[in-house]
Amino acid sequence: MSTPFGLDFGNSTSVLAVAKNGGIDIVVNEVSNRSTPSLVGFGPKNRYLGETAKTKETSNIKNTVGNLKRIIGLNYDEHDHDFKEEAKFATSKLVKLDDGKVGAQVTLADERKTFSAVQLSGMLFKKMKNTVETEIKSPITDVCIAVPVWYSEEQRYSVADAARVANMNPVRIVNDVTAAGVSYGVFKTDLPEGDAKPRIVAFVDIGHSDYTCSIMAFKKGEMKVLATAYDKHFGGRDFDRAITERLADEFLTKYKIDIRSNPKAYNRILAASEKLKKVLSANTTAPISVESVMDDIDVTSQMTREELEELVQPLLKRVTVPILHALKQAKLKAEDIDFVEIIGGTTRIPTLKKSISDAFGKPLSSTLNQDEAIAKGAAFICAIHSPTIRVRPFKFEDIHPNSVTYTWDQQVEDEDRLEVFPSNSTFPSTKMITLYRTDNFTMGAEYTDVKQIPSKHISKDIASWEITGVKVPEGQDSIPVKMKLRCDPSGFHTIEDAYTLEDIIVKEAIPLPDDAPEDAEVQYKEVKKTVKKDNLKIEAHTFSLDEAKLNELIEAENDMFAQDKLVAETEDRKNALEEYIYTLRSKLEGDYSEFASDEEKEKLTDMLMKTEDWLYDEGDDSTKAKYIAKYEELASLGNIIKGRYMANEEEKRQALRAKEEAAKAAEMAGKMAAEREAKAKADAEAGKKDSPKEPQQEVDADGDIDLD
Structure with missing residues (x-):
């Protein structure tokens, strides 16, 4: 989902x-x-x-x-x-x-x-x-x-x-x-x-x-x-540009540098101007300082809120x-x-x-x-x-900022255009229109409120549609075509449906008067009705990319995305290899030292040095697979030594755990013994205070019991 x-x-x-x-x-x-x-x-x-x-x-x-x-x-x-x-x-x-x-x-x-x-x-x-x-x-x-x-x-x-x-x-x-x-x-x-x-x-x-x-x-x-x-x-970029232009003039006079001639320098001052603007939104004065803008020259300046307001007066108007x-x-x-x-x-x-x-x-x-x-x-x-x-x-309803007119090729004596969605009318909305056609035809839609579209970059044309399947009955000059025109929730103008109409004669019952007898005969009259005849095929031509071009762009994007992912993963593997070299070298001289033989130390140290040299030379720009291979080569010996160290550490932990458990058990046993002894003593004391003295019994040699 x-x-x-x-x-x-x-x-x-x-x-x-x-x-x-x-x-x-x-x-x-x-x-x-x-x-x-x-x-x-x-x-x-x-x-x-x-x-x-x-x-x-x-x-x-x-x-x-x-x-x-x-x-x-x-x-x-x-x-x-x-x-x-x-x-x-x-x-x-x-x-x-x-x-x-x-x-x-x-x-x-x-x-x-x-x-x-x-x-x-x-x-x-x-x-x-x-x-x-x-x-x-x-x-x-x-x-x-x-x-x-x-x-x-x-x-x-x-x-x-x-x-x-x-x-x-x-x-x-x-x-x-x-x-x-x-x-x-x-x-x-x-x-x-x-x-x-x-x-x-x-x-x-x-x-x-x-x-x-x-x-x-x-x-x-x-x-x-x-x-x-x-x-x-x-917008905000116009304010940033105004500040930057002011600073450009100042730096030309003050430092003899022309940031307009250097795109990087200009962009750095533009970014600093944006920060300056934001600071002045909460403060009355703000400094600006940029190091080594160009030609190794550092620049500084400051501006007050009043100076900014004066500078942007043309914009505020x-x-x-x-x-x-x-x-x-x-x-x-x-x-x-x-x-x-x-x-x-x-x-x-x-x-x-x-x-x-x-x-x-x-x-x-x-x-x-x-x-x-x-x-x-x-x-x-x-x-x-x-x-x-x-x-x-x-x-919620939105409005059209511009009026939209639908046009068609004129085939009979009628108008060839109609403003369907006037400017400021709400959308989404649907309009039904009927045209009389003699054959297949083409519809178009265009912006017609030209005063709202002063720029050449906005195409007046919106879309066109080819309507096919129009069949004029024999004996008629034309046939009515009904179309459902729509401006959908996204503001796209479409023709959702188109079909021809025909007139048919149907019989309709004539209503009887209220006082008519029950057995009165119902009379019928013939009535002409307009009904749907044939659905027409609509082929739209819009600004949307055709399927082939869209699939081409999707495939290109997927390829670049995969490349980005590979580069990121390669960089991660390179960083992992570099980190492993430094970590293993440090461990080999420290924690792992007693768990590696002199021969192993010498071999691994040599491997680490060669891998490090490779990494900073020809391996600086290598492949993901090679970084993984180098890592595994070091790990093949490093993990053996690490395994010994971990086994020893585990033995220590187990011995320490056993010792701690034994100490805890002894401590618990001592506590329990002390508690039993204290309880017995308390019971004895309680017995002396609460129980009457009983006579002592002695058994003679002949088995009789004597009472004192």
């Missing part, structure tokens, strides 16, 4: 949660952190994923890929605003793939390789899946992944494909702030019920790279998203825009909002919190854990889809 898994796919870090033991738990990673860096690195032999990639990021900067959340589904277009923004934050080389998407070029095992964003995300997801399975000791199959509300259909399909590459089943792709809203609604116990006015809550989520404001209405057991607005290029858009979309005023919940790490910045509070004209709430609310909500949503786990009833 798969444990429901919720994944908050973050740009800087990702948070993992599972539904188990009647609650939602955050899963810690291998170093006990409650979030995992969203980084994938590549080395001379294997990959570095998550925490390991973060540890090696500075030294392996050009082979470490981040910003996966931003580049997945992104078109490679040097003139596109989104691409130019992401290129600024990329440390690895971004390249154009055959399908026009963004990929990353890195060096793995001394070989130049190019990976798509789907592949890279799949690598990270597989690492997180294994982290969860290791921690909870339970298999993971189903996952609900939280993504930004501004993700297009193509990006949602790409994330779902990445989950499949990681051998997981994406039961749902959910908007991240919606997941946080679910977390709020499920665990709040004081929500209004019945006909009471719903509680209106605004959620402001500012993370590492984007900013979303959603307004939701809550009642007990239900939630409805009223509005969502966003600024997808506003953008804070109110999504809030005002969301209020307008929901047809509400700021005073209509009951609570303002803040989530996302960047909302900890004091000046940012003040700007949000001023925009709503009320204090902010932090009922939810700012870093974990989204992952917990996603885990609950995944549990809803589980056939084996019972969860408390909770209904």
Whole structure:
């Protein structure tokens, strides 16, 4: 049975949660952190994923890929605003793939390789899946992944494909702030019920790279998203970059070094700037000091909170825009909002919190854990889809940020397009439409609210479907085709069903009047009815990877995973051999000394020295099998000597145990004898005091008894 898994796919870090033991738990990673860096690195032999990639990021900067959340589904277009923004934050080389998407070029095992964003995300997801399975000791199959509300259909399909590459089943792709809203609604116990006015809550989520404001209405057991607005290029990384650019100018003047010309140096100052920002969230002044940034030069500086606020004024001016858009979309005023919940790490910045509070004209709430609310909500949503786990009833509806129109090839004189899901309409939802067709035809779906999609990286096209099996009856110009159009819970637009209709004549009984006699004859009339005729075949063409390509990526991921595992096991065996050499040498000179002959000592010492020389020379980069063979070669003699030592130690333990047991037995016997003697003495004393004196008897020689 798969444990429901919720994944908050973050740009800087990702948070993992599972539904188990009647609650939602955050899963810690291998170093006990409650979030995992969203980084994938590549080395001379294997990959570095998550925490390991973060540890090696500075030294392996050009082979470490981040910003996966931003580049997945992104078109490679040097003139596109989104691409130019992401290129600024990329440390690895971004390249154009055959399908026009963004990929990353890195060096793995001394070989130049190019990976798509789907592949890279799949690598990270597989690492997180294994982290969860290791921690909870339970298999993971189903996952609900939280993504930004501004993700297009193509990006949602790409994330779902990445989950499949990681051998997981994406039961749902959910908007991240919606997941946080679910977390709020499920665990709040004081929500209004019945006909009471719903509680209106605004959620402001500012993370590492984007900013979303959603307004939701809550009642007990239900939630409805009223509005969502966003600024997808506003986040913590923009604050970090602003600080770094300021320091870059300062260091150029002060130390005559240009960190912009050195990617490693720039990245180190960027990391230091992030720490500086966090320190200033709780303090008024913070220092920065980085040793040997470049050219063996150490740098120092400091910044006050006032200086930071002045530095980020251009960013702060953008804070109110999504809030005002969301209020307008929901047809509400700021005073209509009951609570303002803040989530996302960047909302900890004091000046940012003040700007949000001023925009709503009320204090902010932090009922939810700012870093974990989204992952917990996603885990609950995944549990809803589980056939084996019972969860408390909770209904929620999301909204379309963009309008979606279905189109078809015009065959008769009618319109060739229809807006089926307007912007701000709720989903999941289903619509039925009827078209008159003369033959097989093609349907398409596209975004039509173009003002909401200013970026070229979002494809206007969503999907297309080939509808076949249309047969027009003889004598008719066309036949009606009825179709069930759906936007499913993940926001994917589909055609679930299609069939032709036909008119038939049926006889219907004419109702008799109330005063009709009992034996009155029932009259019938002919009525034309439209009924289902033939089911049509639907062949969908979406952004999802075809089965052959998906299997190719899964196979490649499994191969790289096996290689990573082999490298890790090889390193473990190498470390075990090194440790055994030092331990055995120490023991041979100490505890094992009297249990080995001079000949054995000489032979084993020579073996240890040769193995050590081999280990630090040609054996520094050897195979797992050779390390095991070398270990066993040493152990073949070392274990004999160890066996003698252990046997002697066991004899000592047995002798000591026997001695201790004998001493305990003697002590026990002494105690028992003393107790018996004391008891006898006590009984004798008691007999003298309590018993009358009896006459003494003497027996004469003749056998008579004389009494004194």
